[in-house]
Amino acid sequence: MSVAVLFATTFATTAKAECDPSFVDGDNTIRLIPPPSFSSDQLNETFQVRIRNAGDEPCLLRLGVGRRIADGSQQFPTYSLTGPDGNVPLSSLSGAPDTGSFGTEFVAPPGEQVVIAYEIRMDVGWGSEAGIFTEDLVFQLFDDRPGHPPIIRDARLMLEIPKMALIRFAGVSGIDGPALIEMGAISPHSVTQSPPFALRILSTSGYRMELVSDNGGALRRVNGPDLIPYELSLRGQRLELDGTSDGIEVNRHTSSLGDVHPVTVIIQPNPEYHAGDYSDRVFITVTAM
Template sequence: MRPFTLLAAGALLASTPALANDCSPEFVNSTETVNVASIEIGVGSFARENFNIRVRNDGNGQCSATIRFTRLGGSAAPGSPSYTLRSGPTTLEILGEGSTPTIDSDLLIPNAPGGTQGRAVPFQLTLPSEWGMRSGLYSEQIELALLDPSGTEVDTMLLTINVRIPQAVAIRVVGATGTNDLTRINLGNLSSTAATRSDPFGVRVWSTSGYLVSFASENNGQLAHEGNLDQIDYELYFDGQNVNLAGGDSFLFADFTPSLGRVHPLRARVGPVTARAGHYEDRVTITVTAV
């Protein structure tokens, strides 16, 4: 009876590692890099990037696992673009280092298969790309921890997310009649005894970087008679500064704009004048360039 008893104990000890090896989840790769580029900036715009993380079972039975997401370095750096991370219908929470896990920070992977490639777990990164962001390259690293069914961490991998915000600009005229591309300022009847001023108007600029606002006058800073029979000098003020329309002028702004843009006031002034009767006009092209 004793040899039989010892043999049974030995059989139980030998079977324990085999049961443990039934489920040994692991990542197929140790690193993954996601590059979010070709981003269009504008109201209501967003960028999406799809990628996969492969998980496999190194054991020989059915195996489930859980992926937990932790941002290395704590919270996102100030000014970094915000984004959401999803897998199927699940929106995932990315923990800060040392934070308590939540139901949204853990993603269950049922039935991880064996084989060298395992299962491709799909993810989608969605990044709102509206105005208010600064151009440049933003990079952060997220540690993915793989937990076995008992909740024990058995593997980790490093996910690097690179986001490149491009230089982009937009300009709109405000406080004047017309379209976004062509606006008309009507000074009315000019006076020979007093200066004539336009109603206040301006341009609203959106930019993800510093920008240059340039002016070009078709008539070099003069209002030309409809029959090209006379000319009248006039002045244009931008942000309270007199614009040199005769030689072209430009104004540099070193920083990006907030989400609502930045409004630069404009005003035109003429006279007093003594000139031939008729209609006078000039066309001024305002260009904004990212720098």
């Protein structure tokens, strides 16, 4: 007798995933940090955008970037953005583009990540105003396959310019030590006036200037008790150097050249002054407000 046996089996198959691109999660804030004390006027900051292909097939993609003008600070400083293909013309992109005809084209291998690097260049130095400035960028990942809308990711540029001030002198001597003002010989019969000199103040915000001297506005004879009072004027305004003056306030930040404040020192004549060498030390404090 013949017996026919039928063998049947089922093969389990896994659906094959095509190209499956996405942005890799990460910090969406790009922090721009100026050089300390504006040692350089150029701020360069690099950042990366990571793309993942979780599929089993390569992806032909294009990454574009625009900026959301309405979402960012209108006072955000001018900058340039450089990508793999060179300069990114952000000035022509008033918002998020809706086409894949721009940007950087690349292939994302299956199961791997692709890193796209960008660099921001900005002139930030004295003349900049203190504050926190933001602007929003929009990255769009375009797939060349029909029926696949772009994948969007936002990133925020954040620039923080601190409040700080710097003092410089014009018309004074002294290089390594304190600035030195030479009054010369004091006349017993006519007013003695200092040679022209000035303070140059650089500040990213409004600022206050305060001046205090060791002797409260008097020259003291070296190795002696004798004092010769003098008058110090800043921008034509006489200041008390004994700590009782309110100082002078300027309610705005300076330009890149700074504010120049002429200083005048006057000694009234007195024939009873004793001969000798006299000096006083003045401490100048500038506080960014």
